[in-house]
Amino acid sequence: xxxxxxxxxxxxxxxxxxxxxxxxxxxxxxxxxxxxxxxxxxxxxxxxxxxxxxxxxxxxxxxxxxxxxxxxxxxxxxxxxxxxxxxxxxxxxxxxxxxxxxxxxxxxxxxxxxxxxxxxxxxxxxxxxxxxxxxxxxxxxxxxxxxxxxxxxxxxxxxxxxxxxxxxxxxxxxxxxxxxxxxxxxxxxxxxxxxxxxxxxxxxxxxxxxxxxxxxxxxxxxxxxxxxxxxxxxxxxxxxxxxxxxxxxxxxxxxxxxxxxxxxxxxxxxxxxxxxxxxxxxxxxxxxxxxxxxxxxxxxxxxxxxxxxxxxxxxxxxxxxxxxxxxxxxxxxxxxxxxxxxxxxxxxxxxxxxxxxxxxxxxxxxxxxxxxxxxxxxxxxxxxxxxxxxxxxxxxxxxxxxxxxxxxxxxxxxxxxxxxxxxxxxxxxxxxxxxxx
Amino acid sequence: xxxxxxxxxxxxxxxxxxxxxxxxxxxxxxxxxxxxxxxxxxxxxxxxxxxxxxxxxxxxxxxxxxxxxxxxxxxxxxxxxxxxxxxxxxxxxxxxxxxxxxxxxxxxxxxxxxxxxxxxxxxxxxxxxxxxxxxxxxxxxxxxxxxxxxxxxxxxxxxxxxxxxxxxxxxxxxxxxxxxxxxxxxxxxxxxxxxxxxxxxxxxxxxxxxxxxxxxxxxxxxxxxxxxxxxxxxxxxxxxxxxxxxxxxxxxxxxxxxxxxxxxxxxxxxxxxxxxxxxxxxxxxxxxxxxxxxxxxxxxxxxxxxxxxxxxxxxxxxxxxxxxxxxxxxxxxxxxxxxxxxxxxxxxxxxxxxxxxxxxxxxxxxxxxxxxxxxxxxxxxxxxxxxxxxxxxxxxxxxxxxxxxxxxxxxxxxxxxxxxxxxxxxxxxxxxxxxxx
Numbered sequence: 001x002x003x004x005x006x007x008x009x010x011x012x013x014x015x016x017x018x019x020x021x022x023x024x025x026x027x028x029x030x031x032x033x034x035x036x037x038x039x040x041x042x043x044x045x046x047x048x049x050x051x052x053x054x055x056x057x058x059x060x061x062x063x064x065x066x067x068x069x070x071x072x073x074x075x076x077x078x079x080x081x082x083x084x085x086x087x088x089x090x091x092x093x094x095x096x097x098x099x100x101x102x103x104x105x106x107x108x109x110x111x112x113x114x115x116x117x118x119x120x121x122x123x124x125x126x127x128x129x130x131x132x133x134x135x136x137x138x139x140x141x142x143x144x145x146x147x148x149x150x151x152x153x154x155x156x157x158x159x160x161x162x163x164x165x166x167x168x169x170x171x172x173x174x175x176x177x178x179x180x181x182x183x184x185x186x187x188x189x190x191x192x193x194x195x196x197x198x199x200x201x202x203x204x205x206x207x208x209x210x211x212x213x214x215x216x217x218x219x220x221x222x223x224x225x226x227x228x229x230x231x232x233x234x235x236x237x238x239x240x241x242x243x244x245x246x247x248x249x250x251x252x253x254x255x256x257x258x259x260x261x262x263x264x265x266x267x268x269x270x271x272x273x274x275x276x277x278x279x280x281x282x283x284x285x286x287x288x289x290x291x292x293x294x295x296x297x298x299x300x301x302x303x304x305x306x307x308x309x310x311x312x313x314x315x316x317x318x319x320x321x322x323x324x325x326x327x328x329x330x331x332x333x334x335x336x337x338x339x340x341x342x343x344x345x346x347x348x349x350x351x352x353x354x355x356x357x358x359x360x361x362x363x364x365x366x367x368x369x370x371x372x373x374x375x376x377x378x379x380x381x382x383x384x385x386x387x388x389x390x391x392x393x394x395x396x397x398x399x400x401x402x403x404x405x406x407x408x409x410x411x412x413x414x415x416x417x418x419x420x421x422x423x424x425x426x427x428x429x430x431x432x433x434x435x436x437x
Numbered sequence: 438x439x440x441x442x443x444x445x446x447x448x449x450x451x452x453x454x455x456x457x458x459x460x461x462x463x464x465x466x467x468x469x470x471x472x473x474x475x476x477x478x479x480x481x482x483x484x485x486x487x488x489x490x491x492x493x494x495x496x497x498x499x500x501x502x503x504x505x506x507x508x509x510x511x512x513x514x515x516x517x518x519x520x521x522x523x524x525x526x527x528x529x530x531x532x533x534x535x536x537x538x539x540x541x542x543x544x545x546x547x548x549x550x551x552x553x554x555x556x557x558x559x560x561x562x563x564x565x566x567x568x569x570x571x572x573x574x575x576x577x578x579x580x581x582x583x584x585x586x587x588x589x590x591x592x593x594x595x596x597x598x599x600x601x602x603x604x605x606x607x608x609x610x611x612x613x614x615x616x617x618x619x620x621x622x623x624x625x626x627x628x629x630x631x632x633x634x635x636x637x638x639x640x641x642x643x644x645x646x647x648x649x650x651x652x653x654x655x656x657x658x659x660x661x662x663x664x665x666x667x668x669x670x671x672x673x674x675x676x677x678x679x680x681x682x683x684x685x686x687x688x689x690x691x692x693x694x695x696x697x698x699x700x701x702x703x704x705x706x707x708x709x710x711x712x713x714x715x716x717x718x719x720x721x722x723x724x725x726x727x728x729x730x731x732x733x734x735x736x737x738x739x740x741x742x743x744x745x746x747x748x749x750x751x752x753x754x755x756x757x758x759x760x761x762x763x764x765x766x767x768x769x770x771x772x773x774x775x776x777x778x779x780x781x782x783x784x785x786x787x788x789x790x791x792x793x794x795x796x797x798x799x800x801x802x803x804x805x806x807x808x809x810x811x812x813x814x815x816x817x818x819x820x821x822x823x824x825x826x827x828x829x830x831x832x833x834x835x836x837x838x839x840x841x842x843x844x845x846x847x848x849x850x851x852x853x854x855x856x857x858x859x860x861x862x863x864x865x866x867x868x869x870x871x872x873x874x
Contacts, residue, residue: 084851087844094841098554101544109538116788117535117802122781124815138852171851207814226670229815233663248867254860261856293855329828336832343828344559351553351832354864358857359833362845365554366829377644378561378666380827390817391766391780392803395773395788396796404531407524408799414521414608415575418730419698420795423691427791430685 002282002306007316016309020323020374024236024265024305034219038194045200052191057133057164061186063202068173068184076170077177084171091363092143092178098365099151102384108393115400118393123153124229126204127387128196129181130211130221131172133162133188139175140361144368144382145210146179152387157181158196158206162188189213193220197228208387210369231386235373236265239357240326242317243272243281244333247353252277253284255330258358260301261294267305269324271317278308318342325376328357345376399434401427439719439743444753456744457760457811461673461702471656475631482637489628494570494601498623500639505610505621513607514614521608528800529580529615535802536588539821545830551837555830560590561666563641564824565633566618567648567658568609570599570625576612577798581805581819582647583616589824594618595633595643599625626650630657634665645824647806668823672810673702676794677763677783679754680709680718681770684790689714690721692767695795697738698731704742706761708754715745755779762813765794782813836871838864 005015040048046063053059053066080088108118129145131137142159149157159176161169163186176184185203187195193213199205208229209221221230239259243252256268272278285306289299311317318339321329325345333339336351343349347370348360361368369382396404405424412420442452477485483500490496490503517525545555566582568574579596586594596613598606600623613621622640624632630650636642645666646658658667676696678689693705709715722743726736748754755776758766762782770776773788780786784807785797798805806819833841842861849857 083847087847087851090841090844091848094548097548101546102556104541107538111531111534111802115801119539119803120777120786125781140848140852226810226812229812248863251860251863254856254863257856258854258860261854288856288859294853298856340557340830344562345826346828348829348831349557351830354835354838355831355833356860356864358849358854358860359838359842359845360829360831361857362848363841364552364831364833365548366556366831371826373663375663375666376826376828378826381829383827385822389782389808389813389815390820391783391813392785392797392818393777393788394785394792394797394801394803396792396801398791401791401796404527404800405796407527408796410520410524411528411577411799412795414524415577416731417695417698417795419691419694419725419735420798422725423688423695423793423795426685426688426691427793 002302002308004308006310007312008310016320019307024267030215030219031223034190034216034223037190038220038223041191041194041200042198046202049187049191049195049200052189053187056189057162059163059166059186066185066187066202068186073173073177073184076168076173079170080174085174088139088143088171088175088178091140092147094363094365095143095147096151099148099367099384103151104385104388113400113403114397115404116393116395119390120393121388121390123155124208124387124389125154126156126158126206127154128158128160128206128209130192130209130213130217131159131161132213133164133167137161137169137172139169139171140368141212142172142175143179146176146181148367148382148384149387150180152384154387156206158183158185158203160185160187160192160196162186162192190216190220193217193224197224210382210386231369231382232371232375232379234369236267237262237372238267238269238326239328239330240269240271240321240324241330241332242314242321242339243270243277244274244314247277247332249277249280249284250288251353251356252281252332253288255356256281256285256306257288257292257298257302258356259328260298260306261292264297264300264304266301267307268302269307269309269326271309271311271320273311273313273317275310278310282308314339315342321346325374327370327372327376328360330355330357347371347376347381398431402431402434439739439745441745443747444749445747453757461704461742467652467656468660471627471653471660474627475657475660478628478631478637479635483639486624486628486632486637489626490624493626494599496600496603496623503622503624503639505623510610510614510621513605513610516607517611522611525576525580525608525612525615528577529584531800531802532580532584533588536585536804536821540588541822541825550840551834552841553830553832556827557830558825558827560592561645561824561826562591563593563595563643564591565595565597565643565646567629567646567650567654568596568598569650570601570604574598574606574609576606576608577805578649579609579612580616583613583618585804585819585821586824587617589821591824593643595620595622595640597622597624597629597633599623599629627653627657630654630661634661647819647823668806668819669808669812669816671806673704674699674809675704675706675763676765676767677706677708677758677761678767678769679751679758679776680707680714681711681751684714684769686714686717686721687725688790688793689718689769690725692793693718693722693739693743694725694729694735696765697735697743698729701734701737701741703738704744705739706744706746706763708746708748708757710748710750710754712747715747719745751776752779758783762811764807764809764813765797767792767794784808784813784818835868839868839871
């Protein structure tokens, strides 16, 4: 049975706080092992990658075969079923169109003092994308990471994907092709992160690394952060479905189970003022669960983390949602836009019951890399901005310096930085004759 | 003597690579001590803050006096010299005007499938700003951190500033007032970061923490990251001045020394194709250095990290600048805009010799919290975006789901996530009659 909370109960506050505070993931401390792997890759380069790949992925490579050849990628792409190719192409096109709208604009203006001010966006030169191997090797994640980088104008886009036991997912390679990835390497784990951050004899380093991974990959990303940029470290996934009225309980149950089937740490929450709907959805979950191929995983998630919360009304549901700050938020209510206006913290909002969360995982267009574990309070999903950075611009004229320079001199002196003050004062002392304002 | 490199020399490549790789900062490993402090604050709250402040800042406080009262802030503000107040007000106004232009726009559109897509920006609810005490207690940093948060719409803005031995900088309190800070606490170090991240009996926790600090503060920010958002961890500051032609060598020397006086780890670099100018600037540095109140610090920085690089031409200087990715870049050349167009990685660009870097530290308007240690390759200075996050929006109509849903079903099945597929298929099975396209 999932947890059942009712905001009318006297112990609701404690139960809700316990749910918020619950850790759904055991953090393995693999920091020392990862530091050793990074040192080994820095010291020995390709030779370390070959040795570590033989050890961890049971795959024998050479410095020459660490990277997929174009011929190998072509051959894998040719093996993809036409319906799957068409679906991936539809997804790629829609993700590209959505992210193209995110491109920010440069700015330059002249203010009242005569100072020219502004900023300019430029792309990261080289980005690396980690793609897990095995069961969690998702072509959709390749699209969601690589396409924003390409839209941003990243020049060189590298993918690392392990091939444990030699297993290659042709859809992943096709997704790389469709997204315009330049290099695909068959390496994984902390060694792949180390190679992308530091480079080897055959791989040039990148400037930013994104993409999901296991505890070793996450620890490696933390350790190379600073030398390169990284995206956020993803935790277990979660969905909150807020529902009322004449909803189809089967649809809502499937949305909860779609989240639960990700892994046993995933969390699915239903919030509704309608006790009858809550009972109906819970019954549908129990009915459908045994039919699912991933019933064991989905069942474990639903038992351990599944939660149904009865609220007084939708306004209360919105307020509780803002405390959860869910990664995915489905609003299956009559006035979804009205309810959305009360939402302050959520990674992705799905409006209305015709917008199941799974469409956002694949084809709607917005990114599916989203803030987990309440981090939507302070962070956003992946976007083109993750592959861009901004240089601020300023140009003072002599008149502008005359207007604002003396304040800089005053502040520099008050902060005990006299050379700062002198660098401005020397110019003020040499001002050309200025037109009277 | 600073390092002198010439791109025409056969050993330039090695010398430049060594400069890029040089670590200018010893990272003290204070992680374990900081973890203990955080645990203590979490366990005992205000009592821990009182005890730790007595120990580290030699200041006796109670739970009631951890926070500055409005009366205390009023009294401190009244002590500020009118010229300093006017300078701070000018700076605050200009920083506010610049950052107001950074506010991003929401978006919502309907695509060809009938899907409504878009995003919405919302502010972080509560932000905390760390302000170092003692010598490096800079009112300008209060403005640079607090004003973007206020412009972004942050509801509650908290400042922590230690008062070692009871010393209070009235300008810091005035800067808090001018920037609209809601709460000012006289605590510092890792205990202040812990309090802002976890809250105490008297301090409610925040969602995001920004601001500079020593090794303890930096380690604490790393450790609470995830529970709250943080800004980047700042390293030692640097400036690159690219110059040519009839420049005033004294001005350029002062700009280099303004950087060098920050601390002995700071780095000042001059790059020019003009050997005569290089010699003149170097001579001016030597002439001015002994006159500076902070001659010991600036001299140590210039000796250890100061570098003059002679390039073949400005295009080569731009290419080398892109490898350095400087925090501050001054372009003291005839066609500064033309040269800026060749710059790909820089935190802040100062165009023309009438725009000394120090104006950017105080009054120009762009932020002075900028990426250090080559991280301008992948990150940007502080902005309103650091206090905002984006929720993506999607609403599918039955017709849109009919158009794109089948591709989601195909991809979910190919990724082995059948409940995802069923959540879409269940709706496709129940589609109402659709108008023919």
